[in-house]
Amino acid sequence: MLKGIDVSSYQGNIDWVKVKPYIDFAIIRCGWGNNSRRQDDTRFERNAAMCKELNIPFGVYLYSYATNLDEARSEVLHTLRLIKDKKLEYPVFLDVESKRQMNMRKEDLVEVVKYYCEEMERNGYYVGIYASLNTLRSHLDSSELDAFDKWVAEWNDRFTYKGKAGMWQHTSYEELAGIRGRVDGDIAFYDYPKIIRDANLNHLNESTLKYRKGDKVFLSGSIYEEPTAKTIKESVCDKEFIIEETLTNEVAPYRISDGYVKEEEIYKKV
Numbered sequence: 001m002l003k004g005i006d007v008s009s010y011q012g013n014i015d016w017v018k019v020k021p022y023i024d025f026a027i028i029r030c031g032w033g034n035n036s037r038r039q040d041d042t043r044f045e046r047n048a049a050m051c052k053e054l055n056i057p058f059g060v061y062l063y064s065y066a067t068n069l070d071e072a073r074s075e076v077l078h079t080l081r082l083i084k085d086k087k088l089e090y091p092v093f094l095d096v097e098s099k100r101q102m103n104m105r106k107e108d109l110v111e112v113v114k115y116y117c118e119e120m121e122r123n124g125y126y127v128g129i130y131a132s133l134n135t136l137r138s139h140l141d142s143s144e145l146d147a148f149d150k151w152v153a154e155w156n157d158r159f160t161y162k163g164k165a166g167m168w169q170h171t172s173y174e175e176l177a178g179i180r181g182r183v184d185g186d187i188a189f190y191d192y193p194k195i196i197r198d199a200n201l202n203h204l205n206e207s208t209l210k211y212r213k214g215d216k217v218f219l220s221g222s223i224y225e226e227p228t229a230k231t232i233k234e235s236v237c238d239k240e241f242i243i244e245e246t247l248t249n250e251v252a253p254y255r256i257s258d259g260y261v262k263e264e265e266i267y268k269k270v
Contacts (some may be wrong), residue, residue, distance in 0.1 A: 001187050001188065001189060002187070002188040002191075003023055003024050003025075003186070003188075004023050004024055004025035004027065004186040004187070005019070005023055005179075005186060006026070006027040006061065006169065006184045006186055007029065007043075007047060007179075007183060007184075008028070008041055009029070009041050009043040009044075011043070011180070011181070012043070012180055013043070015177075015178035015179075016047075016050040016051065016056065017054065018178030019176055019177065019178040019179060020054050022176050022177070023056065023176075024188070025056065025057045025089070025186075025188060025192075026051055026056055026058040027058065027059045027060065027090060027093065027167075027186065028041075028047045028051070028058055028059070028060050029041045029044065029060070029061055029062070029063060029095075030044045030061070030062055030078075030079060030082040030083060031044065031063070031078055031079075031082060032062065032064075032065065033064070033065040033066075033071075033074075034065075034071060034074040034078060035074045035075070035078035035081060040082060044082065048060075048086055052086075052087070055249075057089035057090055057192075057193050058090055059088050059089070059091045059092060059192070060079070060082070060083055060086070060088060060092055061092070061093040061095045061130055062075055062079045062092075062093075062095060063097075063098070064094050064095055064096055064098060064112075064113075065098050065100060065101070066101070066112050066116070067101060067112065068112065069111070071112075072112045072113075072119075073115070073119070075094075076115075076120060076123075079092060079120065080123060087203070087204055087248075087249060088125070088196075088202045088204070089192060089193040089202070089204065090188075090192045090196075091125075091126045091149060091151075091192060091196075092120055092125045092127050092128070093129065093130045093151050094117065094127070094128075094130065095130045095131075096113055096131045096135060096139075096140065097131060097132060097135060101139075102135070102139065104139075106138075106139055106141075109139055109140070110140065110142045110144055110145060113129060114144050117145070117147075117148045124202065124203055125201060125202050126149075126196050126199070126201045126202055127148060128148055128149035128150060128151055128166060128167070129148050130153065130169075131150070131153065132152075132153040132154070133154040133160070133161055136150060136161065146163070146164065149164060149166040149167070150163055150164060150165040150166070151165070151166065151167040151169065151186075152165050152169065153169040154168060154169070154170065155169070155170065155172055165189070166188060166190045167186055167187065167188050167190075168186065168187045169185070170186070170187055172185075173185075204248075209254075210263055211246070211254060211266065211268075212243065213243055213244065213245060213246055214243065215242070215243045215268070216242055217240070217242075217243060217254075217267065218239065218240055218266065218267055218268070218269055219236055219238075219240075219256075219266050220236070220237050220238050220239075220265060220267075221235065221236070221262065221265025221266075222235045222261070222262070222265065223235070223259040223260070223261055224252045224259050224260045225260070226259075226260060227247050227251065227252050227253060227255070227260045228250065228251055228252070229251040229252040233258065233259045241256040241257065241261075241266075242257070243255070244256060244257065247260075254266065
């Protein structure tokens with residue numbers, strides 16, 4: 001089991017350096033409701049950037065208000081807009097708890113949630129549903145949602161949900177260095193990064209690099225000892241190299257014969 005937290009703008013500016021030693025992952029709120037920039041979480045980009053910089057695996061959740069398929073479609077677009085350039089090693093969760101949804105007929109709510117989940121899957125993402133234990137038992141207890149992982153909010157020292165669940169929000173009162181006030185604490189039962197990579201989901205395995213293995217490039221800049229680019233081996237000007245290997249999620253993602261180089265310091269001659 002892996003330990004994590006879920007955060008939103010309510011936690012303010014988190015000191016992720018202080019938080020990192022205490023967690024294995026984070027789930028970050030990207031926004032809520034319809035596809036409006038006014039409903040983007042104001043701390044999402046910062047939280048995502050810091051997790052990426054510190055190599056903290058993370059996923060996201062969208063707080064849902066959808067009560068019909070048009071609104072669900074807008075929430076899909078909202079989520080996709082915010083995560084399109086993120087490398088999510090944990091799922092995309094739809095947070096189902098708003099009062100307006102709790103007043104819906106069960107059949108209608110299931111239809112809305114199912115639509116969101118199926119559309120996110122169609123776009124290549126691992127998707128799940130966040131809800132309280134009571135909501136899952138009374139509002140979302142449908143075989144139509146059995147295919148999707150559940151992230152269960154059950155603030156207890158014992159997990160009692162009997163359905164398919166990959167995560168458990170076991171407390172709303174976690175206290176960690178680096179976060180002012182309380183934060184939700186979570187446990188993941190699955191190795192999501194491995195599952196998602198092996199299934200080729202969340203676009204993790206797609207390269208966004210400009211150059212490919214075998215390309216002939218010229219370097220005006222530094223050659224590093226390692227792909228993290230912490231140690232400069234030497235600096236050169238307009239020197240030709242062949243890219244021997246490309247790496248994902250590295251500061252210097254191109255391996256050449258003499259070390260590793262950054263993308264912004266290499267180019268092709270016309």
